[in-house]
Amino acid sequence: MWTMIEGFQSLSHEEIDALVGAPALITILVGAADGEIDREERKWTERLLRTRTYNRPKELNEFYRVVVSDFWTKVQSEMDRLPTDVDARNSALSDRLEKLNPILAKLDVDLAADLYTGFVGLAEETAKASGGFLRIGSISAVESKWVKLPMLTPIEHHREVEDEDQDFDASDDSGD
Template sequence: MNGIFLDLRDDEIDLMYRTPALIALLVAGADGKIDSREMRCAAKFVSEAQDFWTPYFHEVAERMPIIMERSRKEATEDLDLTMTRITVSLRQLNSVLPKLARQDAIKFYDFLLRLSKEVAGASGGIFGFNKISKEEELIINLPMIDNPAYFQPC
């Protein structure tokens, strides 16, 4: 990764690798069900995201199906609890992203926003209208993650 994650602890690096899958699951589960079409869309979106951090996205694309399947099984037992756990995990990014170069943090955050919108629009609606549910609309802007564009330089 050319030192992008050099200042991160192992648990923070792990979070960075799990984050795209967590975002996909959070958005997909917002309406009370995790649709396989949304999961396929998320995996495809991540595998095609080569605009920055190419080695990272290659590894995330390999890990993502495993992470999503494990979390999806947990979600079938208690979706509300799974969504709460995911939100708590994603909040941890607020202490991780400031450790990255500001431009890298901004690119990553923008990628996460694009991913959430892709997943939300992947399923639902009638004849292509109203594809994003009210529940998804509440979270696609990822309110639990601070926008790094507003971080104060050290």
């Protein structure tokens, strides 16, 4: 059950829900920054989130298991409630994501840094997913405004961490 996610015991149910919902909001913010979330953005986002259910950092595996459960249903539900105007939608999403800062501040700094790094990584991979040649130079101007999640306060680790590039290697794609 999501209330038993290791490291989240100091948070209320509403705060945990906000963190679990963040990847859907980030996917919409970046993936639909240019209007709609396309097929490639959906595919890459889902692959990245699924790899995080069993990859590094291990402390967040259960968190990402909860995130991927009915992920696209959550995305669609959010899209249905958000403004249809792209600028208004992005502003609303930015405001909601900004509210994660005090929640992240309640967590152990390394856990919060892992979440922050994961959120930014998700935004970057979603932005790279469509366009460009072999996903190189594929971040559009409108996506680049949001890809670093400027509404979130950067959080740095206190412990040494391995390079997260090992977390998701697109070259390992089996060609599906």
